Amino acid sequence: MEQRSIAVSIKKVSKRYLHQGREVPVLQEIDLTVPQAAFVSLVGPSGCGKSSLLHLIAGLDEPDEGEIILHGDSKSSRAGKCGYMLQQPLLLPWRTVEENVILGLDVRKTPRKEALEKARDLLKRFGLADFAENYPATLSGGMKQRVALLRTVLFQNELLLLDEPFGALDALTRQTMHLWLQDLWESISASVLLVTHDIREAIFLSDTIYVMSHRPARILQRYDVDLPRPRKIEDLSQEHVIQLEQKIFAQLMEEEKV
């Protein structure tokens, strides 16, 4: 049996979308498991349907076949039970940073005062206290993404669904974000499912990596990343890590050709 309990498990999930009057299969019999407090990544060629899977898990849509079991429950509605973060930070320009962070609690009707206390505490713990009362427009891209992550965490810290959260950032900022996210993840012990097309990002952050095929997306392979934590950027230059990166890279190149 499993040693750890399961945060989300996806069993034979298939999904078709209507595209110009035609049903196009996007996901095909996806099997995937995110254990409690594990960091799992999903890499695949761009446009393969990785985001659609997160969409389904977040409860914005239902699969055509298969089931999604969230914290042991496959029946009830999944909306509101995951922290879902999209590629764009989507901060509300009329709310200050701390007010943005509490958006999820506002939706849940948490009293303002209590919500703001929680937000300030979180911002302080993760180095954003100085920006709490700024408007988002004054922040850099990396900062906005941190705020968006904290908003996600404050709403729901058990299971985070991150959809290419660092895709729009420059390489250097992205690397600092990886370290920051690792810290965050370890201190709140959340389960994470990250969608990315950056293989190094996936290796650095994940316990497990699933490689997806070209559309319609299937799971091609599952890799476990054998690196002790906390990880450092230098760890990525270890021999077996480089080999893993190249293996996944070759696999994705093969898929891009199809």
Place this chain on the structure above:
Amino acid sequence: MKRSWISLYGPAMILALVLLLGWQMYTRIGNVNPLVLPAPTEIITTLGKSWDTLFDHTVYTLMETVLGLALATICALVLALIMDLVGVVRRALYPLLILSQTIPIVALAPLLRIWFGFDMGPKILVVILFCFFPITVACIDGLEGTPGDLIKLLRSMKASRWQQLWFVRLPGALPSFFSGLRIAATYAPIAAIFGEIVGAEKGLGIFMQFSLNARATAQVFASIVILSLLSLFLFGFVILLERLALPWYHSTTASNRDGDNVSRKSKEMKG
């Protein structure tokens, strides 16, 4: 760097002064009949002389304008919200709304006088008819401009439709709403004048009409001056309201208007 006040507004002021001076010289040197074209100085003297009467009429017109604009705003907001929330209402109303704008309201004003009489009511109605359309359209555009991903985010938080509206769509539509309100505010005084010209007990419009019939051309010009000032005042008031209501919008105008600004049209997002 911010430009100084003088370099910003100086050129326009100097040009205005030169034009006024030219006008003054033309009437003096050309010996123009003041019943045809009075000199600027004469207009100012008339303004002082008939101030008491003018003031009375101005207050009346101002009341029509402000009441009309306020009611138009309320109608427009309610209409935009209902059209946004109920698809059927939207499909039913939108074409009729456009159609309503093809009716020349100027031609409608005399009819309104026949139907509703000479008092303030029909004038306010003219102002409403002029003003509600730009506000309604701006509001609907603003509500529609909410990025799809933002709605996804809210839905993933299990936000109800009302919460989506309250937390995201309404505040996001405010800049657009104010653009519409600014346009409406410039129409409003003119609409009131239209309403009055066809027959009224009081107001700048009917005063202008009387003055014209009495060949008191300087008084007509004096009324025009007041009307312009009234429009400017109203426009300024709306801008002030906007600044108070949207501090975030103006503090970020220069630096970072796009990025992830939610009030703008949804940017192309990665799927």
